[in-house]
Structures are given as structure tokens and as C-alpha cells.
Amino acid sequence: MALIRxxxxxxxxxxxxxxMSSLLKSQIEHLREAExxxxxxxxxxxxxxxxxxxxxxxxxxxxxxxxxxxxxxxxERARRAPKRKRVIEIAAVADERAEREQQRARKRRVTKRKKxxxxxxxxx
Numbered sequence: 034m035a036l037i038r039x040x041x042x043x044x045x046x047x048x049x050x051x052x053m054s055s056l057l058k059s060q061i062e063h064l065r066e067a068e069x070x071x072x073x074x075x076x077x078x079x080x081x082x083x084x085x086x087x088x089x090x091x092x093x094x095x096x097x098x099x100x101x102x103x104x105x106x107x108x109e110r111a112r113r114a115p116k117r118k119r120v121i122e123i124a125a126v127a128d129e130r131a132e133r134e135q136q137r138a139r140k141r142r143v144t145k146r147k148k149x150x151x152x153x154x155x156x157x
Contacts, residue, residue, distance in 0.1 A: 049088025064097045075100040
């Protein structure tokens, strides 16, 4: 593959106090749409209509880009983390139900024994 050399841009290419160009405005609008699809904890509090200069635009772009990267890293960690087994939770609920049913059955047996024991005593 051929190596393509790109010259460094002149220092005058970026002026933080210069008003934004239409290209920069459209990039900010696209980033705002992308940011809107992020979970709430990753969204910024920027009001994009208030951004007027290249410096403000650069700060907004940096913030949103970092938030997107952080959201993707967190999602990757969540995918790779060992998942809790829901079977255990369901089994625990099932065990609790079984215990309650066993306790009810014991109570029924005890009350039946008391009734039958009382009946036998009266016969004797």
C-alpha cells in the first residue's frame, strides 16, 4: 500500500475566537443527534445554539466524543462481565414457595392429628 503524506496544517487553520463555519455547525448538529441516542448519564448539558466560536465547538466536540467512547467502553465491560445467573434467583423464590407450602402442610397435619387424637380419647 502506498504511503500518502499529509502536510501539517498551518497554525492559522485553528483560531478559537473565530466564528464557526457552516461545516462546523453541521458537524455539531450531527454530534447532537448522536449524543441524543446515548444513555442519559453520558449526555452533556450543552445548548448547541449558544455555540458561536471554533473554541466552543472544539470543547463540545471533545466532550461528546469522550462521552461516546466512555459509553462504548462501559457497554463492552458489561458484555464481558460475568453475568449473574437468574436461575439462582428463580430457584430461591421457588425454594421460598416450597418452604411455605411445607409449613402449611405441617400445620394441616398437626391440626388433623389433634382432631383425630381428641376423637380417640373420647372413645376410650
